[in-house]
């Protein structure tokens with residue numbers, strides 16, 4: 574059986590910034606349809622740089638990056654660590670933005686905007702302003718804005734890092750539910766071993782100086798992600814493998 578073509582393929586990717594920082598060297602990575610891939614690694618190992626290259630927000634210095642789709646703007650949704658909402662606009666208008674930029678009228682876009690807000694549990698908060706929402710709710714609006722174009726691929730750069738643990742757990746569950754409902758492929762950046770082990774079907778562990786991938790951990794066969802999963806041996810085993818790979822990755826440094 575032939576494997577389906579990956580959505581995005583990185584081959585021998587290097588990235589050196591203008592100031593000489595070698596952010597990535599020799600990165601080989603395939604993003605496969607339907608997977609939840611986490612990039613896990615210490616600060617500065619190039620996780621955000623990989624997302625930016627995949628999204629076409631920056632260009633690689635060497636190697637080849639190929640995508641199985643053309644319209645990058647419509648096919649990729651991006652969620653950043655900060656919700657980056659327009660403070661003067663309602664939740665509705667924030668989620669409407671990508672459709673507005675496509676030239677849609679508010680009235681034409683309304684069903685899609687309401688659906689996206691509904692997907693993240695904010696159907697009743699369309700008219701609320703960011704200042705009226707909690708941190709978790711603001712992040713939900715940000716996710717709805719990324720989903721409103723129904724992207725093939727969702728790139729998420731430490732989206733829950735600033736949230737408290739309980740809110741983070743809740744959003745982790747919501748994200749898995751959303752992925753199941755939408756069938757989206759997700760590439761997720763985190764520093765957290767626990768978050769990576771909970772969410773992913775595959776973890777790419779990275780090391781810094783230069784940024785590179787040092788291990789891939791498949792967690793696909795772990796038990797279903799229900800309320801007991803965080804207490805399960807499968808989860809503990811994924812955490813252990815990720816900790817060991819990270820320890821090897823930062824060998825010689827404090828861990």
Ligand SMILES: Nc1ncnc2c1ncn2[C@@H]1O[C@H](COP(=O)(O)OP(=O)(O)OP(=O)(O)O)[C@@H](O)[C@H]1O
Nearest residue numbers: 590591592594596615616617618619620621622623
């Ligand atoms: N525009 C830039 N110009 C120069 N150096 C940069 C630029 N962007 C990132 N870097 C450097 O490239 C390296 C990788 O950065 P990147 O933000 O991709 O890492 P990261 O793993 O996402 O880090 P963090 O977890 O702290 O967000 C770091 O050394 C960073 O300082």
